[in-house]
Amino acid sequence: MKYRRRLFSAKSPYDTNGTEELFLRAVRENCLFHYTNCPEYRKLLDGLGFGEREIVSDSLPLSEYLARLPFIPTLLFKRRRMFSVPRHRMFVKATSSGTSGRFSEIGFDAGGLLCGLKMVLRLGRQRGLFSLRPCRYIVTGYQPHRGNRTAVTKTAFGATLFTPCISRKYVLKYANGKYSPDFDGTVEAVVRYSKKRAPVRFMGFPAYMYFLMREMERRGVSVRLPKGSKIMLGGGWKQFYAEQADKDAFYRLAEKVLGVSDKDVVEFYGAVEHPIMYTDCPNHRFHIPVYSRVLIRDCDTLEPLPPGETGLVNLITPMICATPILSVMTDDLGVLRDGAECGCGIRSPYLEIIGRVAPDSIKTCAAGASEILSESISALKGADQP
Numbered sequence: 001m002k003y004r005r006r007l008f009s010a011k012s013p014y015d016t017n018g019t020e021e022l023f024l025r026a027v028r029e030n031c032l033f034h035y036t037n038c039p040e041y042r043k044l045l046d047g048l049g050f051g052e053r054e055i056v057s058d059s060l061p062l063s064e065y066l067a068r069l070p071f072i073p074t075l076l077f078k079r080r081r082m083f084s085v086p087r088h089r090m091f092v093k094a095t096s097s098g099t100s101g102r103f104s105e106i107g108f109d110a111g112g113l114l115c116g117l118k119m120v121l122r123l124g125r126q127r128g129l130f131s132l133r134p135c136r137y138i139v140t141g142y143q144p145h146r147g148n149r150t151a152v153t154k155t156a157f158g159a160t161l162f163t164p165c166i167s168r169k170y171v172l173k174y175a176n177g178k179y180s181p182d183f184d185g186t187v188e189a190v191v192r193y194s195k196k197r198a199p200v201r202f203m204g205f206p207a208y209m210y211f212l213m214r215e216m217e218r219r220g221v222s223v224r225l226p227k228g229s230k231i232m233l234g235g236g237w238k239q240f241y242a243e244q245a246d247k248d249a250f251y252r253l254a255e256k257v258l259g260v261s262d263k264d265v266v267e268f269y270g271a272v273e274h275p276i277m278y279t280d281c282p283n284h285r286f287h288i289p290v291y292s293r294v295l296i297r298d299c300d301t302l303e304p305l306p307p308g309e310t311g312l313v314n315l316i317t318p319m320i321c322a323t324p325i326l327s328v329m330t331d332d333l334g335v336l337r338d339g340a341e342c343g344c345g346i347r348s349p350y351l352e353i354i355g356r357v358a359p360d361s362i363k364t365c366a367a368g369a370s371e372i373l374s375e376s377i378s379a380l381k382g383a384d385q386p
Contacts, residue, residue, distance in 0.1 A: 030318035141204030199228035224259035
């Protein structure tokens with residue numbers, strides 16, 4: 001995987017224009033690996049007329065190649081396990097949160113994890129996330145335990161390693177076989193930490209962060225956290241999408257009850273089926289890093305749309321060899337915009353997430369959502385037959 005290594009070693013993490021040829025080579029390399037080593041993926045690509053000849057073709061520019069590259073809806077990973085290496089060669093396995101009752105299981109190979117580490121170090125430095133100053137962490141997410149293999153739990157814990165960690169306090173505590181929110185204990189911890197010198201960093205679900213701040217406001221509790229405190233958000237609003245707060249309202253509340261300004265609020269975007277670290281810029285926009293590309297596809301035809309038009313978000317990265325997540329279709333609605341419009345200095349396009357589509361409304365191929373999902377599952381069942 002020499003092209004993957006070179007891509008994830010790129011010095012400028014947002015030079016998407018200068019890495020187009022390298023990204024294309026890494027995608028072809030990754031696609032051929034999955035096609036050769038994952039029977040289910042091979043059957044899907046063959047069925048869609050994208051065989052080995054199309055995979056290795058060097059006659060198409062990057063934009064056309066990615067437009068033709070078959071994608072897999074994230075819903076399919078929730079119904080079917082697909083791997084390109086044996087389980088014993090997967091250094092890490094992670095699952096989605098499974099809020100709908102089903103969850104994806106994604107395996108990570110050693111090379112992919114090394115690439116991920118390089119990515120986090122480079123993007124984290126650029127966003128100012130690393131510090132030698134010890135911090136106290138409040139995780140607005142799951143308390144880890146042996147039965148929890150969700151990617152959001154692993155990611156939240158990993159974020160507490162950005163600085164030396166004095167302590168970790170979890171909003172969602174595990175007891176008697178289930179999780180329950182501990183807002184009382186968390187509010188008490190916030191007040192206690194505000195009287196100490198070490199910065200406080202929050203990391204986790206934006207919904208629970210918002211609920212925590214609303215609870216503080218309801219109780220008439222407001223503090224001024226030590227200088228250097230940050231709020232880091234990731235994992236989306238999940239089942240609380242209807243309660244999602246306007247960003248400006250969120251920032252105002254953080255300033256009011258915690259004394260944390262919007263410049264110290266950092267947001268992440270990603271998915272277990274697409275483990276790329278999208279970190280917002282100082283203007284709170286998700287610029288596309290060199291490690292991935294994003295297409296916005298028409299909800300009816302699934303053809304790529306030009307910048308500025310809303311459609312389904314198709315995420316592409318050659319990072320992982322253990323699982324065929326090269327190109328995935330999410331249930332997010334988004335818009336790609338010209339990076340020059342942002343004003344932060346980063347020139348790569350940025351992704352604006354508009355909302356989410358209910359699973360029974362997602363268009364996952366030109367024939368419609370349910371059709372390709374049913375056909376894909378039927379095809380994969382057929383691949384199991386001798």
